[in-house]
Amino acid sequence: xxxxxxxxxxxxxxxxxxxxxxxxxxxxxxxxxxxxxxxxxxxxxxxxxxxxxxxxxxxxxxxxxxxxxxxxxxxxxxxxxxxxxxxxxxxxxxxxxxxxxxxxxxxxxxxxxxxxxxxxxxxxxxxxxxxxxxxxxxxxxxxxxxxxxxxxxxxxxxxxxxxxxxxxxxxxxxxxxxxxxxxxxxxxxxxxxxxxxxxxxxxxxxxxxxxxx
Numbered sequence: 001x002x003x004x005x006x007x008x009x010x011x012x013x014x015x016x017x018x019x020x021x022x023x024x025x026x027x028x029x030x031x032x033x034x035x036x037x038x039x040x041x042x043x044x045x046x047x048x049x050x051x052x053x054x055x056x057x058x059x060x061x062x063x064x065x066x067x068x069x070x071x072x073x074x075x076x077x078x079x080x081x082x083x084x085x086x087x088x089x090x091x092x093x094x095x096x097x098x099x100x101x102x103x104x105x106x107x108x109x110x111x112x113x114x115x116x117x118x119x120x121x122x123x124x125x126x127x128x129x130x131x132x133x134x135x136x137x138x139x140x141x142x143x144x145x146x147x148x149x150x151x152x153x154x155x156x157x158x159x160x161x162x163x164x165x166x167x168x169x170x171x172x173x174x175x176x177x178x179x180x181x182x183x184x185x186x187x188x189x190x191x192x193x194x195x196x197x198x199x200x201x202x203x204x205x206x207x208x209x210x211x212x213x
Contacts, residue, residue, distance in 0.1 A: 006032040007213055010039050012063045012073035022072070025192060025201035031213040039067035047089070052076060055089060056129035057144050064131045064142070070213075072204070076126035076196060078167050080155060082119055083111055091166070105159055105170055112155055117178035122171065124151040126196040128204045145207055149199030154178065161185035 009031040011019050016035065023033050045062035049055045052075040059073035077091030087094035087108070095103040112120055131144045152174040159169035161184025169184035173194060176182075183191060192198045 006030045008032055008034060008039075008069045009208070009213055010034050010036065010041075010063060010067050010069045010071040012036060012045070012059050012071055021192075021197075022201060025198050026205040026208065028205060028208055028213045031208065034069075036063060036067070039069060041066040045073075047075070050089065052089060052125055052127040053129070053146055053148070056127040056146065057131075060129040060131045060144060061142055064133050068133055070130070070132035070134070072128060072130045072208075074126055074128045074197065074200070076124065078108075078122060078124055078171070080108070080112070080120070080122040082115055082121070086111075101166055105167060108155065108167065108170065109158070117154055117157075120155040122153055122155050124153070124167075124171065124196040125149070126200040128200045130204065130208065145204075147200050147203035147207065149196040149201070149203070151194060151196035151199070153183075156182055159184065163188070164191065 007030055011022055011033050013019060014035055014037050019033055019035055041063055043066060045059040047055045047058065049058055055075035056073050059075065060071050063073060064071035077088055079085045079088055093099055095107040125148065127146055127148045129144055129146045131142045133142065135143050137143065154172050156170050156172050160182045161169050163184045163186060169182050171183045172180055173183065
């Protein structure tokens, strides 16, 4: 779908902050990025898949059908080796369905209590999924393109920094020493160079530009 200002690309979010972040990371030349509210999608997609990719694909397909426009969705979260990959797809609701970031962080620290830095390995993972309802379907299913990004690190012994969101005050990038800076202490520019979402977005941006966005 084309509109004034370029080809429409719906970002599966209601957050203007997230829209602005992806606008910067994707660096698209011909697209006009829009939120779900701008295209009148009032319903919420169900996120029941056991993987980030499954949830990202489900959201992209649901909102593309709702808005009848090309749609980009993401799913992301934190995986901790000592917890067998938890919190994983439950990252946003690790301490409960209505948990705050502080409550999620507190539960994570409690789960890892007593573990030394070498046993606190973790990673952020992001999957972006793109689909366009105007493209031909394959075997009755819509064509979906995915790109992913991973950000390796460890969980700090205590939260530090007021930047970012989610688990950022607890996440030490792998190139920091134990006790070094957390993502919550990085500038936005530093985070956008190395984060899981930035890596996925750069890869997806290359695909979208080749498709005319």
